[in-house]
Amino acid sequence: MDPISKFMVDHKIPIGAWGKAFFGFLTDNFDTVFRAFSNGLNFLLDGLVDILLLVPPVLLALVIAAIAWLLQRSRPLAIGVFLGLIFIINQNLWKQTVQTLVLVVAAAAMAMAIGVPLGIWAAHKPKVYRIMLPVLDLMQTLPTFVYLIPVLTLFGLGNAPGLIVTIIFVIPTAVRLTHLGVVSVPKSIIEAGEAFGATKSQLLWKVELPSALPTIMAGLTQSIMLSLSMVVFAALIGAGGLGTEINRALGSRRIDLGLEAGLAIVVLAIVLDRMTRIGVGGKK
Amino acid sequence: MTVAVDFKNVDIVFGADQAGSLAMIDAGATRAEILEKTGNVLGCAGASLTVHEGEISVLMGLSGSGKSTLLRAVNRLNVVSRGQVLVKDGDKTVDVVTCDPATLRRLRQKQVAMVFQQFGLLPWRTVEENVGLGLELAGVPEAERKERVHRQLKLVNLDQWSKKYAHELSGGMQQRVGLARAFATEAPILLMDEPFSALDPLIRTKLQDELLQLQAELKKTIIFVSHDLEEALKIGSHITIMEGGRIVQTGAPEDIVLRPANDYVRDFIANVNPLSVLTAWNVMRDRRDLEHGDNGWVWLDRRKTTRFKIDDHGLVAAAERDGKPAVWVSCADVEGQSEEAAQVFWANPGTSLKTVMLAMHRSQTAPVALFDDQSRFVGAIGIRDVLSAVLRR
Numbered sequence: 001m002d003p004i005s006k007f008m009v010d011h012k013i014p015i016g017a018w019g020k021a022f023f024g025f026l027t028d029n030f031d032t033v034f035r036a037f038s039n040g041l042n043f044l045l046d047g048l049v050d051i052l053l054l055v056p057p058v059l060l061a062l063v064i065a066a067i068a069w070l071l072q073r074s075r076p077l078a079i080g081v082f083l084g085l086i087f088i089i090n091q092n093l094w095k096q097t098v099q100t101l102v103l104v105v106a107a108a109a110m111a112m113a114i115g116v117p118l119g120i121w122a123a124h125k126p127k128v129y130r131i132m133l134p135v136l137d138l139m140q141t142l143p144t145f146v147y148l149i150p151v152l153t154l155f156g157l158g159n160a161p162g163l164i165v166t167i168i169f170v171i172p173t174a175v176r177l178t179h180l181g182v183v184s185v186p187k188s189i190i191e192a193g194e195a196f197g198a199t200k201s202q203l204l205w206k207v208e209l210p211s212a213l214p215t216i217m218a219g220l221t222q223s224i225m226l227s228l229s230m231v232v233f234a235a236l237i238g239a240g241g242l243g244t245e246i247n248r249a250l251g252s253r254r255i256d257l258g259l260e261a262g263l264a265i266v267v268l269a270i271v272l273d274r275m276t277r278i279g280v281g282g283k284k
Numbered sequence: 285m286t287v288a289v290d291f292k293n294v295d296i297v298f299g300a301d302q303a304g305s306l307a308m309i310d311a312g313a314t315r316a317e318i319l320e321k322t323g324n325v326l327g328c329a330g331a332s333l334t335v336h337e338g339e340i341s342v343l344m345g346l347s348g349s350g351k352s353t354l355l356r357a358v359n360r361l362n363v364v365s366r367g368q369v370l371v372k373d374g375d376k377t378v379d380v381v382t383c384d385p386a387t388l389r390r391l392r393q394k395q396v397a398m399v400f401q402q403f404g405l406l407p408w409r410t411v412e413e414n415v416g417l418g419l420e421l422a423g424v425p426e427a428e429r430k431e432r433v434h435r436q437l438k439l440v441n442l443d444q445w446s447k448k449y450a451h452e453l454s455g456g457m458q459q460r461v462g463l464a465r466a467f468a469t470e471a472p473i474l475l476m477d478e479p480f481s482a483l484d485p486l487i488r489t490k491l492q493d494e495l496l497q498l499q500a501e502l503k504k505t506i507i508f509v510s511h512d513l514e515e516a517l518k519i520g521s522h523i524t525i526m527e528g529g530r531i532v533q534t535g536a537p538e539d540i541v542l543r544p545a546n547d548y549v550r551d552f553i554a555n556v557n558p559l560s561v562l563t564a565w566n567v568m569r570d571r572r573d574l575e576h577g578d579n580g581w582v583w584l585d586r587r588k589t590t591r592f593k594i595d596d597h598g599l600v601a602a603a604e605r606d607g608k609p610a611v612w613v614s615c616a617d618v619e620g621q622s623e624e625a626a627q628v629f630w631a632n633p634g635t636s637l638k639t640v641m642l643a644m645h646r647s648q649t650a651p652v653a654l655f656d657d658q659s660r661f662v663g664a665i666g667i668r669d670v671l672s673a674v675l676r677r
Contacts, residue, residue, distance in 0.1 A: 192404030195359055196418035196469065197392030206421070210408050 023150045034154045041160035049102050049240075057094045061085035068275045077274055084267040093242065093264045100231050100241035101268065103159060107166035107230075108223040111174045114167070115223075116216060119178025120204070129179060136172035144169065144233045152237050162239025166230040170223045177219030181212030217278045224272045228265060242268075287372065288473055288505035289335040289358055294367035296353050296529075299324025302365050315528050327353035327362065328529040335522075337372070337472075340499065340506040342520035344513060344552070350529035351509045352477050357381075358507065359396045359475060360388055371395060371473065393422035397466035401478040403458045405450035411461050412437065412446040418469040436464040439498065456487035463495070467502070476508045480515065492519055513552055517541070517561045525549050538566045542673070558674050564640050565633035567673040568654050568663035584651040584664040590628055592653065598660035603628050605650060612653065615643045630655050633662070637673065640665055 001009070026034070052060060065082035069075065088097050122129035148165060155161040185208050193207040209216075235243030242261045249258035297305040301322040308318050315326040328350035335341040343351035356362040357369050357380070364381040371380050373395055378387060397418065405414050412433050419429045437443040440460040450458055459479060466474055480488040496519060499506065510516050516523050517537045524534040525548070533545035541561050544550040575583040577591065580601070584590045590610070593602040603610040605626055615631040618639065629643035630653040640652050644667060654663045 186402075188400055188402045188404040189406055191361055192398075192400060192406070192417070193421070195361060195392060195396075195398040195400075195404075195475075196421050196465075197389045197394075198421045199389065202421055206417075207406065210406070213408075 019150075023153060027153055035156065038155040038158065038160040041163060042158045045102055045106060045159040045163065048106075049099050052098050052102065053095060057089045058086070060098075061089065064271075068271070071275055072277075081271050081275065084271050088264050088267055091260050091264060093245065093261060096240065096242045096245055096261070097264055097268060099159075099239075100228075100243065100265070103163060103166065103231065103234065103239055103241060104224060104227040104268075104272070107163055107170060107227040108220065110163070110167050111170035111223045111227070112220055115171045115174025115219070116178045118171075119175045119216075119219075120182055120208075122175065122179045123182035132175065136175060139168055140172045144230070148233065148237055157238030159239045161237045162234030165237070166227050166234055169230055170226045173222045173226055174219050177222065178212065178216050181215030181219075182208050184215070185211040214278065217276065221273055221276045224276060225269060228269050228272070231265065285336040285338075287334055287370070287377075288337045289372070289507065290368070290370040290377075291331050291333045291354065291357070292368040292370065294331040294354065294357055294369060295329050295365045296327030296350075296357060296362055297324050297365045298327055306366055326350075326529045328526070331367075331526075331529075331531050333524055333531065333534060335505060335507055337505050338503045339521040340508055340519050341522045341524065342508045342510055342516040343524050343526060344510055344516050345526035346511060348528075349526040351511075351526050353529070354526070355475055355477055355507055355509050358473070359392050359398060361398075393418060393469060393471075395471050396473045396475060397469045397471040398475040399459070399462045399466050399477065399479040401481055403450070403455075403462045403482075405458055405461055405465075407449065407451050410447050410449055411442060411453070414450055414461055415464045415468050417465055422469070432468055432470075433464075436468045439467065440464045440494070454487075455483050456491060459483060459491060460494075463498075467498075472504055474504045474506045476506060478509050478511065481511070488515070495519065513556050514560070517556065525552065537561050538563065542566055542676075558676070559636070559638045559641075562637040562673055563633065564631045564635045564637065564652070564654055564665060567637060567640075567669045568633075568665045569669060570663045571661060574664060582661075584628070584653060585666040586668065587666075590651050592628075592661060594661050600653070600655075600659075600661055615639050615652065618643045618646055628653060631665075632657065637670070641670055644670065 055063075061082055064085060065078045068081040069078035072078075088094060118132070122132050144165065147168060151161045151165050155164060189207055189211060190203065193203045198206065231239070231241055231243035232246050233243070235241065235247050242265050245261035246258055246265075249255075249261060295306060295309055297309075297318075299305065299322065301324055304322045305318050305324045305326065308321060309326070309329045313321075318324060318326045331350070331354050333341070333354075343355055345351045353362055357364050358371060360380050367381065369380040370377045371391060373387075373391060378391060380388065380391065383391070406417070409417075412430075415436055416429050416433045419432060424432070434443065434446070437446055440463055442457065442460055442464065445453060445457065450461060453461065459482075462479065480491050483491065492515060508516075508519065517540075520537055522534065523537055523540050525532045525540065525545075527548045533540060533549050535543075538561050540549065541553050541556060541558055544553055571582065575586075575588070577583060580593050580595065581591045581604075582594055584592060590603070590605045592600050592612075593604075595601045600612060603612050605628060608626055610626040610628050612628045612630050615629045615635055616639075618629060627647060628650055629647055631640055631643070633654060633656065643652050644650065649667050651664050651666045653661060654665065656662050
């Protein structure tokens, strides 16, 4: 090794050690808090899954198809949703699908609940957005496995840590699309609102959010899709569902099981995507 | 006449270095100099203008002349750097520049409404929901809101379209929705920022006519921004011409056309047809400037073809043309008259120059007399007066 490189390596900045120390500090001091949070979340998610599994599968599929009809007022879509779910029941993957569905919907909902307000804030304060941007980039590009480890040490195994890593991965999309939607509100209609005496909150609720709604809804759809893409990783730290099946198929090299579970995820993705799409404002 | 809006030495600067820019304004610097030195953009400088109740005051200028900037100071869409913008608010006057947010909101909801060039309609709302926006923001209860919205839609002939979305309407109709939205708040002051510029010429003319009709009924105070002088001359009771952020000239339409303050204004009016603004009053020679003969006779023209005998009350007692007695006939009847040599037409001060010219044409270029509303002789127009007015010499 040349002297310069050797000098540099000898004076390595201990980022890894710092991180380890930080998480060590968290586990040593707040372990009970994290565990309690994790247990509570697990209890909620598992309870929801159990309740949904009490309903006969075909009936639940019908209910979901009915929701699809309510959201989109499209009969072909409702029929398609129902047939897709029947296919999953037929593949004997219903239980896993319900687990995945609960995880995905919960993660997307949480990500939107956190991401939309952050996005609005960032849109109103360009400075905030400038600070937020690198953090969002980090959340999206840091390899998932890297934050599986600390989440695992803090929250243990189960659905809760799976939900948390999924939310971390999805929030940036919710923030970005909300930000995009709000900053692209035409200046002319904002001025119209101001000229007629809107307060700040009236401007937000009556002008900015309705105008940004199509983009925010695209954010919801994207959040759901990204959550689905995380189910395999979430399964690695104990979240149940279709991801677990795929991991098992990988471990035992079972092409058939992998294909079945993979197709079930695709069907679920298409169903959720079509259900949450909305038209451009004013046309519906 | 009551003052509705009063701009007092208004300076508007966009940018961070307000103090530096204001100092440069005081030193008489131009917009380009201020931009170079401070990086700030001069919106307008030293603008003073009084707008009375019930008049249509037009702000004119090329793009970038500061006309919209000044208009938008009235409801503080643009923040004024220095100066006052006094707006009538019921019995008192409010300085928009310094008033607190609550007062500003109330002014915007109740006193000052605005119509935008790009309409500014909310695309996800129906026509009636758009028209009701101002009332909704002001917290007007739904039943009353519906009733008032409906009334406004009737006024602009859009009641058939109330359930449509804005984007389903043509541009002209969208701007009618914009007008109805502004009228719905019943604000006495209306700001119109190039409202018809985005429309095609035919629709524009039609909406101008509609606006004038509505104005005759509603008698709002309107501040209207335009870059089209024909439009300004047509609808404005006062015209203010701006250049580079400063007011160059303010006056009645015919003042602008007859007495342009500088070359900028002259360029502006170069392509305007003077016949569309000038009246007999603007071109006549006063009675005292005419050549007087004996026994109360007055020559109407320089060529001495036509003369009137004026009695002690200022009324015409006799007329003579080319040495023969003549009759005097109102210009209003010019179409119905046969072409005889022995008649002299008369007009009122408000008669358009076009009518005067028609009368001259019918009477073999005889001069046209001017009577006031008590039929007293006040002056005359000869062919040379007409030619010099049209040619602006």
